[in-house]
Amino acid sequence: MTASRLDDRRQLLLQESNAIGTTYLRAGLLPQRQRDDIRRLLREYADVRLKGTVANIAETLAQSEQLHRRLWSQAESLVQADMDSELRLLFITSLNEVIDLHQSRKTVALLYRIPGPIWMSVYLLSTLTMVALGYQVGMAGSRWLRGMPVLVAAFSLVIVMIADIDRPGEGNIRVSQQPLADVRQMMSQDAP
Template identity: 30%
Template sequence: MNFVHFATDIAHVSGFSALGLFIGLLLVFGIGRYIGVRWLLATESEHTSAGLLDGAIFGLLGLLIAFTFSGAISRFDDRKEMVITEANAIGTAYLRLDLLAVETQPALRALFRQYLDARLEIYQKLPDLKATEVALVRANALQGEIWSAAVKACEVTGSVPTTNLLLTALNEMFDIATQRTVVALEMHPPTIIYVMLFSLALISAGLAGYTTAGIAKHSLTHMVVFAAIIAITVYVILDIEYPRLGLIRVNSVDRVLVELRKSME
């Protein structure tokens, strides 16, 4: 699936992007200091106005970091809530199978167990792309099988309220599955936001290097720490934005689905 390829590519790129940003910050910092040493402003008024400009740019960088970090955390929480929502939807549909004729229930319950196993594998197998795609295709195929079996079972039962209740629950179950596997992976900030973040980080590094040009003994440690903090922050933002594919995971929330699967035995 294309969206799985895209999300996995982003996860792989994020680590290299953070490393590249770290190296870039060090280089730009050095360039800024070199320029500052050669063309350091002479008058105090000019230096003061330049300091105000630096402060505005650093403030904008901090605001952009806070904005992207807050948005990533919010979407991270939404994804965890979606796991619980899916568990509730599957659990509700599974309980409504009790409304069907007794002889039609075992086959549908078996399909539900297979479907939930496939849904769990989709996320547990990440970042194994091939295994994830296999589980996703299997889950989608099982949706069709469950629907067909449910329609036939409703015909055997012959109850309109039962048909409405069960098919509505199945619709909700399939909708949240689509939302998790497709829509959630597309709910990210526009690329221009990350372009601005990287650009402002590099500009800020250049200005920081320029500002330290008047210091005779410049600390290399401060330069490295500055670059490391910015790069690590950007990496964490990207990792939160694309969970399960990096260091940050939401596997703990999957216990809700795991417990639901155990209750189906």
């Protein structure tokens, strides 16, 4: 369950990075006024997404969603622009995908976590297992006593790893932001 969500977060990051890059490239097909504004906003959006941390998650989400509104306002202005309707549709579709993928990433990272009752069950089962093993070792004698610390450490390590994966951005196991950094670098090479 937790490992699949880690993979989901990786896939969503890659998809969002690709969508941002595609939207940036398609913005090049727009009239100059919108093109320049949209590309500037997309560069700012990528910067906000890259700088986001657990400590400032609320601020990062607020900035991201405000940039979505500004980008969408630019997309709405294209309706009045004298341009090919297929190009307009291509751009708006890719911008919509950026917004949708942001929402998907937010949902998977913040809402799809291991529920409290499952954590309580894991802790309870681990405790009961350790008590039962301790009792068994006590009854069998000291020859099993040397293996107990290893078993306790193994149980603890598994629980810590599950908790680490379940809390994106808080622990040691993190999704690399490199795909988004690569897209941002591509945008920098094209910036005025």
